[in-house]
Amino acid sequence: MLLKNIYNEFIKILAKPRSYIGIGALTLLICIILFAMKADGSSFISFVTSSFEQTLSFNGTILNGNLIAFIILQMLIVHIPLLVALVTGDLISGEAAMGTVRMLATKPISRTKIVISKFIAGAVYTFILTLWLIFLSLFVSKFIFGSGDLIVLNSEGLVILKEQDILWRYGLSFIVAFLSLLTVSSVSICFSAFAENSIGPIVSTMAVIILFTIIGSMDVSVFQNIKPFLFTTHMASWRSFFEDPVPYSKIFNSIIILVVHNVLLVSIAIIKFNKKDITS
Amino acid sequence: MSEEVIKVEKLAKNFGSFEAVRDVSFTVNKGDVFGFLGPNGAGKSTTIRCLLSLIRLNAGTIQMFGKSYATHRYEILSKIGSIIEKPDFYNYLSAQKNLEIFARISGATVSTKEIHEMLEFVGLGGRGKDKTKGFSHGMKQRLGIAQTLLHKPELIILDEPTTGLDPQGIIEIRNLILRLKNEQNKTILLSSHQLSEIELIANRMVIITKGKSLVEGNVQELLNAQELTVRLELSDVNKAIPLIQQHFANVEITRINEVEISLSIEKKQVSHLNKMLGENNILVYALEPKRKLEDFFMKIVQS
């Protein structure tokens, strides 16, 4: 019954117009970035390398598909979570708003399985969105800009990674990025279990992300103890694959935190949905 | 003794401080068309939602097919088809797709052919590919019934299935229910405000008000135990009234207009009344028993 309902959820997600808003918006966003980089990417590079250029000169193809892909992935931080929440935030509360939740809940399938099937379907949608992101950011960028070494700027300085040393990093970083987006999906599904309309969970999810991101970026002693446990602190852990050496223990710690968040949030959604009186 | 399909005992449900259901008890037997009656706000929908495990009980017990939801939820729900208030569908999907979605998790295997046949059965043949967004209320009601019957349930629970339907629609639903009962021996629990419909098709009923069940039993037995209110259209009302009072003791006669009166008598006395009037050369243009159930209902509820 779980598999059947997962299939049902796929059909619903595929049929909803909002599912394509996310994919369309992502496509448009990336196309705009690609166009901007093609038009004037060298100015962007100068911004990154300018503080070194008094003494050093950078030669070679800095502006290449690998760098563009990295820049696009940076957008994960704020923009793509919204596109995920737009669909996953509607999974439970949308049924309540439409009235179909009572039709669903009177079928011989447990409420736990209903929530799990929605989570899985949401996860697959998130995965498809991530795959599309990979395709556009990495492969289309490489097609337009070619390949080359990747220059990454972090707070420690510049890291320049060899071209042949990049693909596996992107592979692993996308997996972690998917886990980050899955966590966003879980947050919105959790809120969705409490709401009776779609907008509430979506807005709440974005509010939580923005709030936690702000807390995470503030260098204040009051927040130091909670920062390591905020999921937003670990949403950017995919970037760690572009450090040298790769801090595997830090990444593994982030993965654990994100997985725990997912389990916790889905559990809360299951508990809430099971206890809920369906009066809509 | 008939097998008990639904057994409700001392059901209670609160929403915060509001007592939606206080003490509801009734039994539905296999093969019944069971009328579930009550005024607005009596707790009918709440009780039905409890029957379908949409709502948790605060007190009391519910046994469906002799089993409880706690241990046999899947088995119970796979035998029930229901419409609660107005049926809602995924308006971005077609009628056929909606039925496929619900059929897939109904506990039975339903083929595409059966779905098409069901759409024909409820009068939506050829509309399977249309999105339900464009469906009228009546069409959604039909589709709701299709969704209810698709997996061939043993028990059908209908919460006000004729609400918003035109007279033809109401007749069609009534005929459908009768077919389900007579041809397929389905057990049907029917909540409705159309008392005339209930009177025509239900064999047993319960009346609840303010969250409490008041009367339960066989419809005809309950009604026959009550007096009948009869409306008469006569050729000579002035002559008829004293004659009736003379022949039937303690009869209360109400003059409606120049040619009509109404009075309450026992059912068995109706033929005597008609004969007596005829023997006294009073022409009876119309003899209409008033909605019996309506009277009975009002009497029970108001008391």
Place this chain on the structure above:
Amino acid sequence: MKKLLFLSLFFIQVTSYSQEANQLLERVVAKITSVKDYSVDAAIKTDIPFIKILPVKAKIYFKQKDKFKIVSKGIVILPKQGFTDVNTFLRKTNSYMAVDGGSKMIGELKTSLITVIPTSENSEFVLAKLWIDPKNAVIISSQITTRSSGTVNVDYFYTSELAFGLPSELIFEIDIKKFKMPKSVAADINNDKPKDKSKKKTADKKGIITIKLSNYVINKGINDAIFEKK
């Protein structure tokens, strides 16, 4: 009288020393000028605080007067003040004044220090100190100060192409005080590492770029198309 004699002798001494410096520098320039063009394989190793980069292989092309191109598969970091810039500057003999600065032992080699002072106020070069091997007329070490890049120290090592004055190894020491990390789109806003107070100390450090040059192809002609920007 004695004073006059002393001053005269001093003047003669200084003049003779300047002449010697100019002559040595001319020999160096002659060697530099003898190279019309060359291509060479380069292995570049960068050791600069704030920058992590693996050693890179590249091909360097040079053609007089100042055509320079580096071709590599990856990103290459070179000193802004490349090793050809000094040569290009020295070729303009009218644009500077050479002053003898004595001698210094570098390893086991006794080198002559020549201080090159640009005559123009607008020159990019502010000062150049060159430690030259007088026997082979090649630069062994240099300290170049420019307006834009500050001071860069370079050590030169020669093997097979000593006759042309083309080094087999160059070690650049760069001042990194001016390096600042921009907070850009690529910055890690979720970085939870504590602020490193020792960063202030690294500002005093130097950056080292080591370039090993091999397989020179000298004066065989290089197509100008190679130097065109793609």
